[in-house]
Amino acid sequence: MNFDDSGSLKFKVNRYREMQKMVPGIEALYMLIRSILSTLREARVLVVGCGGGRELQALDGLGHEVVGVDPSERMLDMARPYAKGARLVRGTVDDITGDFDAALSILVMHFLDDKLAYLRAIRQRLRTGALLLLADVNGDPAVLEAFIGPFEFHARDRGVDDDAITASAEVIKSLPIITEEQTIDLFAEAGFRLVSPFFRGLWYAAWWCEAL
Ligand SMILES: C[S@@+](CC[C@H](N)C(=O)[O-])C[C@H]1O[C@@H](n2cnc3c(N)ncnc32)[C@H](O)[C@@H]1O
Numbered sequence: 001m002n003f004d005d006s007g008s009l010k011f012k013v014n015r016y017r018e019m020q021k022m023v024p025g026i027e028a029l030y031m032l033i034r035s036i037l038s039t040l041r042e043a044r045v046l047v048v049g050c051g052g053g054r055e056l057q058a059l060d061g062l063g064h065e066v067v068g069v070d071p072s073e074r075m076l077d078m079a080r081p082y083a084k085g086a087r088l089v090r091g092t093v094d095d096i097t098g099d100f101d102a103a104l105s106i107l108v109m110h111f112l113d114d115k116l117a118y119l120r121a122i123r124q125r126l127r128t129g130a131l132l133l134l135a136d137v138n139g140d141p142a143v144l145e146a147f148i149g150p151f152e153f154h155a156r157d158r159g160v161d162d163d164a165i166t167a168s169a170e171v172i173k174s175l176p177i178i179t180e181e182q183t184i185d186l187f188a189e190a191g192f193r194l195v196s197p198f199f200r201g202l203w204y205a206a207w208w209c210e211a212l
Contacts, residue, residue: 003051003072013074016052019164022155023107025201032199033104033133034058036208043101046125048093049108051075053082060084069096093121102131107204110136110175119190126211132192135199135206137175138183144172147202154202172203180205 003013020026033055037045043064047055050068052075059066066086070076076088089095103122112118122132137144148169155165178186180197184207187194192209199206 003075013072014078015164016075016078017054019160019168020052020054021158022151022160022165022168023201023204024151024154025199029106029135029199029201029206030054030058032206033106034062036131036133036198037064037102038062040064040101040131044098046093046096046098046100046103046122047086048103048105048122050079050086050088050104053079055104055106056082056084056086059086064102067096067098067100069093093118093125096125098125099127100125100130101127102133105132105134105136106206107135107137109134110138110177110204113176115178116186116189119186119192123191123211128211130211131195132209132211133198133206134209135204136183137172137177137204138180139177139203139205140179141177144177144203148172151202183207 037059045064045066047066047068049070050056051070051072056068056079068079068086069089069091071092073090076090079088103126109115109118152165184194187209191212193212195208195210197205198208
C-alpha cells in the first residue's frame with residue numbers, strides 16, 4: 001500500500017497518529033517494544049516502516065543508534081519530529097546497508113505480498129543473534145471476521161468517528177493476511193528463530209525473533 005497516494009487510501013494519512021488509538025492495545029505494544037529494547041546496550045537498531053514515528057518515540061533515550069526507513073514521504077514527515085538523533089531514509093529495506101543488532105517491523109509486513117523476500121532482506125541486514133520485533137495483522141480469516149465487531153466497538157469507545165472505523169475495517173479486510181502458523185514458518189525460512197510471541201490485540205500479534 002502506498003501511503004503517499006491518497007487515492008489508494010481509505011483513511012486520511014495526516015490523521016494516522018490520531019487514528020492509531022483505534023488499534024486495540026497499541027500503547028502497550030510500544031511500551032513492550034521499548035522495554036525489550038532497553039535490554040540492549042548502544043545497539044544499532046533498524047526501524048523498517050518507521051513512518052508516523054511511534055517506534056522512534058519508543059526508542060527515545062535508550063542510547064541506541066537508530067536508522068529508520070519508509071517509502072512514504074508523508075509518513076516520514078510525520079516521523080521527523082520524533083527522530084531526535086535517528087537517521088531517516090526514504091525507501092525500503094533494500095536501500096539500507098549495515099549490520100544491525102535489532103530490527104523493528106511494526107504493522108508493515110501485512111501490506112506486502114512477498115513476505116518471505118521482505119523478511120530475508122531484513123535478515124541480511126542483521127548480525128547473527130540480533131533481535132527482530134515484528135507485529136502484523138494475522139490469523140485465521142474466520143476468527144478475524146469475528147474480531148471486526150469488537151474492534152469497531154473498541155474504536156467507538158475510544159472516540160474514533162464512524163467513517164474512520166469503517167475505512168479501517170475495509171483496509172484490514174483487504175490485506176494479504178496469513179495465519180500465525182504461516183508467519184512462524186516464514187520466520188524459520190528467512191533465517192530467524194522464534195523466541196516468543198509477546199503481544200496480541202484482537203487481529204494483530206507481535207513476535208520476538210532472533211537472527212540465526
Ligand atoms: C500502518 S503504517 C505503520 C507505521 C509504524 N511502523 C507504526 O507502527 O506506526 C505502515 C507503514 O509501512 C510503510 N511501508 C509500506 N511498504 C513498505 C515497505 N515495503 N518497506 C518499508 N515500509 C513500508 C508505509 O509507508 C507506512 O508508513
